[in-house]
Amino acid sequence: MTRIIDSLADIAAPYDVLFCDLWGCLHNGVKPFPEAVDALQYFRALGGRVVLLTNAPRPSSFVQATLDKMGVPRDAYDLIVSSGDAARDAMFAGAVGRKVWHLGPAKDEGFFSEIPPEWEGQPGIERVSFDEAEGIVCTGPFDEINEVPEDYRPKFLAAKTRGLPMLCANPDIVVDLGDRRIYCAGALAALYEEMGGQAMYFGKPHPPIYDLARRRLAAIGGGDDMRILAVGDGINTDVAGAMGEGIDCLFVTSGLAHDQFGADLDHPEPELLADWLRARQQDPQYTIGRLR
Incomplete structure (x- = not known):
């Protein structure tokens, strides 16, 4: 049964590394x-390493900015590792073809504009119209403030009929932007799969x-x-991912499920x-109200 703690300091000593989520744990999308x-900072002062492990669909350099x-x-x-980093590796490897249709907001342009050093000089990725695409790269809705997954059902029906695979750059279903809940790429990929389409995931879990x-x-x-402790507020991403990787987990209850x-x-x-x-059917080793 999970142990409820008051502070990270209560359990920090045995761990060398934190895999810490961002939204809902370190910030709320605004501050x-x-x-x-x-x-x-306290954990690092003790000699530990902190890896910010995020399902953001952008490269880590953009997350850092x-x-x-x-x-x-x-x-x-110490480090930022994003779902965008992992998904870009798959995209440049040709997981959904070389001609892709980008479904996502303008802020995710960095997913395509920054080529990882290991892929310099390799066959490129061409962004094309939906009708020309061999696959879909989904980083979220075009308008994440106002759109919902159902808005894409007609487009997804056409994509499924053509057999287009979807690369989902962010498996999160929702995040809280300040006090507003918005849909992520994971919600769109879930609908596409529900309709019979193929989706591939590279972020947590x-x-x-x-x-x-x-x-x-x-x-x-x-x-x-090195002994790792995962920290996160997503039961289906942070907690499930940690369990799948065989690493301990600290569940933060003030995030996505704050009203429960x-x-x-x-x-x-x-x-x-x-x-x-x-x-x-989840049992993280530790639980905390807010990360502190």
Whole structure:
């Protein structure tokens, strides 16, 4: 049964690395949570490494620019590894063909404009119209504020009929942008699969993003014997991914499921938490109200 804790410091000592989620844990899409920043800085001060592991569909360099603008200090983390990083590797490898239709907002242009060094000089990817496409790269709705997955049903029917595979660059279903909940690429991919289309995923909870995080961690001196703690608010992404990877997990209840555990966001009610986790067949090692 999960152990409810008050602070990361309560359990930090045995761990060498944090795989920490962003939205709902470190920030709300608008501003960082000061206590969460302090917690990550504290962990690093103890000698630990912090990998920000996010399902953002953009390359990590673009994620870092967003965090800089938001005011997240760089001394709170060592690395950023994004779903966009893992998905781009698959795209440049030709997972959905060489001619792709991009379904996503303008802010995700970096997914295509920045070519990873390891793919320099290799066959390129051409962005084309829907009618010319061999596959779909989905980073989210075109208008994430106003659109819902059902708006894409006619287009998805045509895509399924043509047998177009979809590369989903962000498996998240929803995120909270400030106090507003918006749909992510994962919601669109789920609808496409429900309609009989083929979708491929590379972010949490799927293995490619964890493999990439470990490789990048090794590149800065992280060893295979380092003990990892995953931190996240997504039961189907962060928690399920950690369980699948065999690593311990700290579930943050004040994020996506904040309205399920009682009125006090800092102190989830144990009985409500236990029932909620049991219904989802998940049992993270630790739970905390807010990351702090």
